Amino acid sequence: MWFDRLLQGFIDTLLMVGVSSLIALPTGIALAVILVTSGKGGIYEAPTLNRALGAFVNLFRSIPFLILMVALIPFTRLVVGTTYGVWAAVVPLTIAATPFFARIAEVSLREVDHGLIEAAQAMGCRRWHIVWHVLLPEALPGIVGGFTITLVTMINSSAMAGAIGAGGLGDIAYRYGYQRFDSQIMLTVIVLLVALVALIQVSGDRLARGLNRR
Amino acid sequence: MSVAIARSSLEIPGLLSAEHTELHPELNRAHVRFIGVSKTYSGARVAALQGINLAIQHGEVFGIIGRSGAGKSSLIRTINRLEQPTHGRVLIDQIDIGGFDEDRLVELRRRIGMIFQHFNLMSAKTVWQNVELPLKVAGVPKEQRQRKVRELLELVGLQDKHKAYPAQLSGGQKQRVGIARALVHDPQILLCDEATSALDPETTQSILGLLRQINQRLGLTIVLITHEMAVIREVCDRVVVLEQGRIVEQGPVWEVFGNPRHEVSRTLLAPLQQALPEELQSRLQAQPPSADAAAVLRLQFTGTGREEADLAALFSALGGRVRLLHGGIERIQGHGLGQLLLAVSGSSWGVEELRQRAGNWAQQVEVLGYVV
Numbered sequence: 208m209w210f211d212r213l214l215q216g217f218i219d220t221l222l223m224v225g226v227s228s229l230i231a232l233p234t235g236i237a238l239a240v241i242l243v244t245s246g247k248g249g250i251y252e253a254p255t256l257n258r259a260l261g262a263f264v265n266l267f268r269s270i271p272f273l274i275l276m277v278a279l280i281p282f283t284r285l286v287v288g289t290t291y292g293v294w295a296a297v298v299p300l301t302i303a304a305t306p307f308f309a310r311i312a313e314v315s316l317r318e319v320d321h322g323l324i325e326a327a328q329a330m331g332c333r334r335w336h337i338v339w340h341v342l343l344p345e346a347l348p349g350i351v352g353g354f355t356i357t358l359v360t361m362i363n364s365s366a367m368a369g370a371i372g373a374g375g376l377g378d379i380a381y382r383y384g385y386q387r388f389d390s391q392i393m394l395t396v397i398v399l400l401v402a403l404v405a406l407i408q409v410s411g412d413r414l415a416r417g418l419n420r421r
Numbered sequence: 422m423s424v425a426i427a428r429s430s431l432e433i434p435g436l437l438s439a440e441h442t443e444l445h446p447e448l449n450r451a452h453v454r455f456i457g458v459s460k461t462y463s464g465a466r467v468a469a470l471q472g473i474n475l476a477i478q479h480g481e482v483f484g485i486i487g488r489s490g491a492g493k494s495s496l497i498r499t500i501n502r503l504e505q506p507t508h509g510r511v512l513i514d515q516i517d518i519g520g521f522d523e524d525r526l527v528e529l530r531r532r533i534g535m536i537f538q539h540f541n542l543m544s545a546k547t548v549w550q551n552v553e554l555p556l557k558v559a560g561v562p563k564e565q566r567q568r569k570v571r572e573l574l575e576l577v578g579l580q581d582k583h584k585a586y587p588a589q590l591s592g593g594q595k596q597r598v599g600i601a602r603a604l605v606h607d608p609q610i611l612l613c614d615e616a617t618s619a620l621d622p623e624t625t626q627s628i629l630g631l632l633r634q635i636n637q638r639l640g641l642t643i644v645l646i647t648h649e650m651a652v653i654r655e656v657c658d659r660v661v662v663l664e665q666g667r668i669v670e671q672g673p674v675w676e677v678f679g680n681p682r683h684e685v686s687r688t689l690l691a692p693l694q695q696a697l698p699e700e701l702q703s704r705l706q707a708q709p710p711s712a713d714a715a716a717v718l719r720l721q722f723t724g725t726g727r728e729e730a731d732l733a734a735l736f737s738a739l740g741g742r743v744r745l746l747h748g749g750i751e752r753i754q755g756h757g758l759g760q761l762l763l764a765v766s767g768s769s770w771g772v773e774e775l776r777q778r779a780g781n782w783a784q785q786v787e788v789l790g791y792v793v
Contacts (some may be wrong), residue, residue: 329533330534333523
């Protein structure tokens with residue numbers, strides 16, 4: 208009985224984090240590329256767009272997740288039709304994770320040596336070639352590392368979402384561990400979460416290391 | 422491949438009047454031409470380039486030398502428009518590249534290869550992928566790409582390294598990959614931006630040798646910038662000396678080496694020239710200390726002489742006892758350049774006559790002093 212509940216919670220957590228991250232990954236990279244290339248001296252220099260986008264990203268980055276989640280309730284209802292359950296949690300999770308990941312990916316993209324961009328221009332690359340063949344492959348190890356951090360942060364946030372009705376391991380820990388003092392379930396949830404985070408961190412690090420040719 | 426152009430014809434301002442090009446037909450054949458090129462970076466108080474007029478001919482190896490901050494990087498980058506001049510025009514094969522849009526610029530850059538001081542290879546790509554990249558972005562079909570990449574890796578001698586990543590290569594190997602990548606589109610011009618400055622002397626020699634070989638085999642025009650005169654001596658046909666964004670001296674390499682006119686050229690040449698040995702310097706005296714003291718003559722050979730100096734004739738013209746103190750001659754582009762330091766004693770001629778007599782063999786003669 209409690210095993211089924213735990214399993215369901217685990218699957219819900221994976222689902223929430225999985226779906227949100229699948230949306231946050233491409234969106235975050237796209238945002239990061241726009242932020243880097245539209246900046247001063249960038250290949251698609253556009254100062255106004257750059258400033259506006261930067262402010263927008265900072266805005267979402269500065270709101271604590273719990274507050275963001277509550278504030279987004281009307282929007283969530285509009286998008287998924289409900290404010291309860293796994294799918295309702297995906298909306299605020301994605302919206303919180305995307306700017307977070309975008310900022311980390313931005314740092315990796317910015318670290319790509321300007322000489323490489325110059326070399327690409329000199330060999331006759333168009334601007335989108337530079338994004339696709341130079342910026343993204345060169346920043347990839349850093350982007351993978353950043354995505355790992357984002358995933359761990361999302362697991363953290365998903366527990367908070369669980370507390371206000373999203374389901375998942377956070378919900379179980381809150382109801383059984385906090386409200387009923389069932390320390391056995393509490394402990395199991397902790398072990399599961401630690402194992403999940405460790406697995407993500409180790410595989411992320413390994414992948415990033417494997418991709419790094421420097 | 423030396424292109425003989427008189428020094429004077431390059432010094433006139435690059436006006437594009439009909440009369441002007443009639444007088445100097447070689448300007449109409451120039452591969453790269455700068456006409457009044459100036460560049461001021463926004464926010465900078467001084468101009469990086471000021472009124473540059475220059476013509477680079479097909480097939481020559483053209484050197485641009487100067488101290489750091491002289492404007493060399495800016496100048497070479499106006500050729501493939503990595504830098505846009507603030508004023509003036511750059512012509513490639515008589516076509517002004519100033520107004521090119523992205524399409525024409527991409528097409529132009531595929532005809533101009535470039536190599537860099539820090540190689541600028543993609544760290545996430547193998548040697549093969551690095552050389553292939555320019556072809557890939559140009560949409561060249563796969564079989565053609567493979568043939569071309571193989572051919573170029575062979576040319577630079579790295580066929581067995583094609584699977585390696587840049588981080589696994591030495592500096593010289595990285596520059597060879599850079600050269601292969603720059604040549605993969607069969608360009609007509611190769612730009613070298615301090616291409617050997619990050620390499621040790623031995624590797625520098627091998628890279629310069631490769632550049633020479635490419636220049637001769639493929640007949641392409643090479644424009645290189647450097648702060649080392651040794652590089653200019655090794656590969657260039659002609660040279661300009663840049664200082665604070667202006668051309669202060671230019672001409673065939675042997676001429677600038679044999680008779681540098683500007684202070685900056687002399688400074689840059691100093692490490693290559695044999696200075697007076699300190700021990701000799703300390704022995705030199707301004708006035709003859711005794712009647713049998715020897716006069717020290719410095720004979721400079723600037724490479725303009727029609728034939729090599731006949732030493733026996735020189736010595737007998739000087740008379741007395743002639744000792745060779747120091748000196749050396751090197752050959753640049755077929756011209757013997759250098760200096761000899763002679764100590765002449767017991768001659769029946771006075772110093773002024775000795776100086777004049779030696780002048781029949783050397784281009785410049787000075788009396789440095791006397792030694793016992």
